[in-house]
Amino acid sequence: MLKDITFGQYYSANSPIHRADPRMKIVLLITAIVFIFLSKNMYALLFSCVFVLAVLLISKVPFKIYLKNLKAILPILIFTAIINMFYSDGTANKLFSIWKLTVTDAGLYRAVFMATRIILLIFISSVLTYTTTPNDLTDALEKLLSPLKYIGLKTAVHTLAMMMTIALRFIPTLVEEAEKIMNAQKARGADFENGSLKDRAKALIPILIPLLISSVRRAYELAEAMECRCYNGGEGKTRMKQLRLKPMDYVICFITVLFCVGIILINLI
Amino acid sequence: MDNIIELKNVSYEYSNADEEDIAYTAVSNLSLNIERGSFTVILGHNGSGKSTLAKMLNGLYKPTKGDVLVDGINTKTEETEIEVKRKVGMVFQNPDNQLISSIVEEDVAFGPENLGLDPKEIRKRVDESLKAVGMYEFKNSTPHHLSGGQKQRIAIAGMIALRPDCLILDEPTAMLDPKGRAEIVDTVMKLNKEKGITVVLITHYMEEAENADRVIVMNDGVIIADGTPKEIFKNVEMLKDVGLDVPQTTELLYALNKNGMAVPTNVLSVEETAQVIANYLEEK
Amino acid sequence: MSVLEVKNLTHCYGGNTPFINDAVSDVSFTVESGEIIGIIGHTGSGKSTLVSHLNGLLKPTDGTVLIEEKDIWENPKEIRKIRSKVGLVFQYPEYQLFEETVFDDIAFGPKNMGLSGDELKKRVTEICEIIGIKPEYLEKSPFDLSGGEKRRVAIAGVMAMRPQIIVFDEPIAGLDPKGRQDIMKIISEYRKATGATVIIISHSMEDMAMFTDKLLVMSRGKLVIFDKTENVFKNGKELQKIGLNVPIVTRVFYKLKEMGIDVPLDVFTVEKAVEVLKNAKAGDRNA
Numbered sequence: 023m024l025k026d027i028t029f030g031q032y033y034s035a036n037s038p039i040h041r042a043d044p045r046m047k048i049v050l051l052i053t054a055i056v057f058i059f060l061s062k063n064m065y066a067l068l069f070s071c072v073f074v075l076a077v078l079l080i081s082k083v084p085f086k087i088y089l090k091n092l093k094a095i096l097p098i099l100i101f102t103a104i105i106n107m108f109y110s111d112g113t114a115n116k117l118f119s120i121w122k123l124t125v126t127d128a129g130l131y132r133a134v135f136m137a138t139r140i141i142l143l144i145f146i147s148s149v150l151t152y153t154t155t156p157n158d159l160t161d162a163l164e165k166l167l168s169p170l171k172y173i174g175l176k177t178a179v180h181t182l183a184m185m186m187t188i189a190l191r192f193i194p195t196l197v198e199e200a201e202k203i204m205n206a207q208k209a210r211g212a213d214f215e216n217g218s219l220k221d222r223a224k225a226l227i228p229i230l231i232p233l234l235i236s237s238v239r240r241a242y243e244l245a246e247a248m249e250c251r252c253y254n255g256g257e258g259k260t261r262m263k264q265l266r267l268k269p270m271d272y273v274i275c276f277i278t279v280l281f282c283v284g285i286i287l288i289n290l291i
Numbered sequence: 292m293d294n295i296i297e298l299k300n301v302s303y304e305y306s307n308a309d310e311e312d313i314a315y316t317a318v319s320n321l322s323l324n325i326e327r328g329s330f331t332v333i334l335g336h337n338g339s340g341k342s343t344l345a346k347m348l349n350g351l352y353k354p355t356k357g358d359v360l361v362d363g364i365n366t367k368t369e370e371t372e373i374e375v376k377r378k379v380g381m382v383f384q385n386p387d388n389q390l391i392s393s394i395v396e397e398d399v400a401f402g403p404e405n406l407g408l409d410p411k412e413i414r415k416r417v418d419e420s421l422k423a424v425g426m427y428e429f430k431n432s433t434p435h436h437l438s439g440g441q442k443q444r445i446a447i448a449g450m451i452a453l454r455p456d457c458l459i460l461d462e463p464t465a466m467l468d469p470k471g472r473a474e475i476v477d478t479v480m481k482l483n484k485e486k487g488i489t490v491v492l493i494t495h496y497m498e499e500a501e502n503a504d505r506v507i508v509m510n511d512g513v514i515i516a517d518g519t520p521k522e523i524f525k526n527v528e529m530l531k532d533v534g535l536d537v538p539q540t541t542e543l544l545y546a547l548n549k550n551g552m553a554v555p556t557n558v559l560s561v562e563e564t565a566q567v568i569a570n571y572l573e574e575k
Numbered sequence: 576m577s578v579l580e581v582k583n584l585t586h587c588y589g590g591n592t593p594f595i596n597d598a599v600s601d602v603s604f605t606v607e608s609g610e611i612i613g614i615i616g617h618t619g620s621g622k623s624t625l626v627s628h629l630n631g632l633l634k635p636t637d638g639t640v641l642i643e644e645k646d647i648w649e650n651p652k653e654i655r656k657i658r659s660k661v662g663l664v665f666q667y668p669e670y671q672l673f674e675e676t677v678f679d680d681i682a683f684g685p686k687n688m689g690l691s692g693d694e695l696k697k698r699v700t701e702i703c704e705i706i707g708i709k710p711e712y713l714e715k716s717p718f719d720l721s722g723g724e725k726r727r728v729a730i731a732g733v734m735a736m737r738p739q740i741i742v743f744d745e746p747i748a749g750l751d752p753k754g755r756q757d758i759m760k761i762i763s764e765y766r767k768a769t770g771a772t773v774i775i776i777s778h779s780m781e782d783m784a785m786f787t788d789k790l791l792v793m794s795r796g797k798l799v800i801f802d803k804t805e806n807v808f809k810n811g812k813e814l815q816k817i818g819l820n821v822p823i824v825t826r827v828f829y830k831l832k833e834m835g836i837d838v839p840l841d842v843f844t845v846e847k848a849v850e851v852l853k854n855a856k857a858g859d860r861n862a
Contacts, residue, residue: 026394037749049444074671119440122542154782156393157392157393157394157397187391187392187393188391190393191390191391191392191393191434194393194433195387195435198435199670202665202670203670203671205627205632205665206665206670206671207671207683208632208658209630209632209658209662209663209664209665209733210658210671210683210684210687210732210733210736211655211658211659211683211684211687211688211736213655213687215317227673228671228673228683230674231673232670232671232673235671235718237671239388240385240387240388243383243385243388243389244388244389244391246346246351246383247381247383247391247446248391249351249376250349250351250376250378250380250381250450250452251391251402251405251449251453252373252376252402252405252406252453253399253401253405254373254405258407259404259405259407260404260407260408260409260410260413261400261404261410262396262397262400262404262410262414262417263397263400263410264405264410275568291431313836336752336753337722337723337750337753337754338721347737351814382630412648421645430634438618438619439618463738464747464751466748468617468618468778469778470617471618495751495752534751534752534753535751535752536751536752537752538823539781539823539824540822540823540824540827541846542845543824543827543845543849544675544849546845546846546849547852548850550849550851550853552852552856560829561823561826561830562830564827564830564836565827565830565831566834568827568831569831569834569836572852572855572856
């Protein structure tokens with residue numbers, strides 16, 4: 023159960039997208055998301071589909087792995103589609119009725135349109151997480167947010183990056199620990215599977231308390247270890263890995279810009 | 292004689308959070324010099340004050356009485372705190388709780404990055420340190436997937452990358468299996484012999500003291516014995532009294548003595564033990 | 576009657592966790608009531624996976640686990656009942672403590688079995704008597720105790736369920752000699768009082784030689800030896816082949832033999848060694 027929690031879903035492969043600069047990837051992802059949302063008509067959406075599918079193919083991450091991500095949000099997807107199905111602007115042709123609700127052709131079109139848009143968003147965002155290691159992501163975020171230091175948020179940027187690094191490092195450790203404690207309590211006859219919602223929530227106490235205590239202990243020890251490694255809040259800190267834009271990054275950037283221009287043009291149709 | 296660390300009448304008292312009075316004294320009026328380049332082992336049971344002592348050696352804890360000098364610098368001086376930590380590295384018991392990054396080489400780079408070194412210099416130090424502990428081929432791994440002994444070696448590499456003069460290891464083997472323990476002891480020995488790093492190893496396993504230059508035994512916050520391993524180990528009674536782990540070879544020689552067989556007790560290895568027993572059996 | 580029988584037990588972890596190399600394949604053995612069994616093997620040899628099957632925390636991919644000749648998975652809904660028959664004490668059990676008082680923590684297991692009121696109280700006080708936890712401790716917070724005491728309370732929490740089989744995964748890891756003696760003592764006291772079967776995982780061959788009747792040797796997920804402890808250590812070569820060793824005192828005798836001194840090789844404890852050497856010396860004098 024706990025093993026299913028994945029954090030930082032990096033999928034190791036050797037594609038141009040894997041090798042691309044993470045800062046570039048984040049910026050381009052946001053741009054692509056904006057333009058997918060700007061797709062006004064069917065043709066623009068179709069163009070977006072082609073673009074996203076091409077990106078998925080180039081990423082060399084198996085398609086079924088992307089589909090797995092989709093499964094998680096399936097309920098939201100269906101819900102959105104259903105809500106949109108009943109949308110009507112009065113001029114639409116009535117297709118059929120369920121109870122007091124009427125489904126129109128415009129509503130159906132809208133439902134498909136919205137669902138496709140969400141699927142595309144999920145796909146394109148997964149490209150970032152599948153092709154970028156969590157550490158590269160953290161690094162890139164720190165760099166991208168670094169202009170904030172000019173408005174007096176210097177330590178905030180560094181702290182945020184440090185927090186993300188530590189979280190990435192400790193989440194697997196804590197998941198493993200939670201699992202161990204859970205097994206230990208199961209061995210003492212604890213029941214996590216049966217009973218009412220209230221019973222089950224109560225059953226979590228024997229896991230949460232030990233987990234909390236051990237996390238606090240870990241935090242203390244980690245703080246001491248960081249101090250011993252000359253950490254002083256990031257003052258004057260340098261980085262071993264320097265991010266540098268490579269020719270390929272500009273190529274990827276150019277392709278994305280082409281996509282954006284394409285959307286704008288098609289929207290005019 | 293050149294000392295890297297000097298302790299002068301050092302005490303450490305824990306006080307109750309809400310009261311002024313002293314709850315308990317972990318280290319009391321202790322004086323000690325650690326010679327540059329030496330390999331010192333501090334033995335003591337849980338609660339003997341050895342961990343508190345260790346944390347005072349690099350200024351993580353400041354003595355409540357007395358002074359600790361690292362390379363002549365008082366650990367109480369605020370301006371030189373970072374410098375002291377760089378000179379005296381520290382490795383703790385739980386390897387999980389001292390690794391910061393989820394990628395091995397980035398973790399090792401953490402210390403030098405904090406010092407603000409040039410990226411090229413950091414890369415050089417990281418590679419060197421990982422090679423020194425024999426973990427270079429794991430530089431892109433995730434610590435979570437390594438064994439305890441391997442994680443602990445990464446922690447040591449993270450310290451070596453700061454180019455310390457001295458390395459303090461606070462029970463680094465307590466949570467490891469026999470294989471992991473052997474890895475750590477070998478790594479530390481190598482760093483001492485080949486890189487000339489001063490080592491202070493704190494442990495309750497007596498066999499880890501076998502190859503040390505000097506063994507210090509602590510009990511109730513004071514030093515009760517200080518000498519070469521052979522000098523210390525002949526006093527089995529005292530070691531058992533203070534709740535130390537006595538290896539089975541020592542146990543055997545001690546039991547033989549108790550049963551009227553006069554064999555020397557100041558050896559540790561299986562070979563030496565067999566030798567002294569053989570000598571004894573051949574005596575007429 | 577065999578109290579525990581494991582038949583062709585196999586467990587594979589899911590394909591997407593390549594790093595946990597702790598699978599078990601085709602393990603079979605039988606344990607008689609009241610025996611003390613030691614399990615030895617390297618980290619990752621499958622020891623922990625194996626013992627997690629004994630109380631149904633893991634379900635075998637293949638094979639069966641029989642407690643008192645009944646398949647524990649016969650009725651999966653009843654699997655929680657097995658937990659009180661087979662107690663499992665994990666490594667560093669002190670990290671599972673969570674209640675406000677020592678009493679409540681020890682009572683957690685029996686309470687889950689459905690005990691309450693006087694019956695529950697009796698269970699807790701009984702186990703405390705057996706293993707020597709003083710009554711005044713019962714009202715303390717478990718978090719105020721020392722490391723060794725915490726572990727004792729955690730173990731008492733499993734013992735209070737009165738399992739007929741109790742399994743310990745490295746019960747003395749991380750303790751100092753005094754703490755280790757205490758833990759080994761409460762294990763033997765529980766056994767004396769209840770006649771339970773004990774299974775211990777440990778890396779210490781010296782402790783194994785002292786405490787166990789039989790040894791189960793695991794390597795790469797397979798059971799390689801299951802025999803009387805003395806027979807296992809007599810075949811030191813077999814152990815060394817998989818990177819394990821015999822007790823240190825036995826190694827001293829191997830060395831003596833190598834040096835051309837006529838000593839027996841089946842010496843696994845200090846007591847035995849003293850006796851043998853005493854006789855050897857006396858024999859010398861007589862010769």
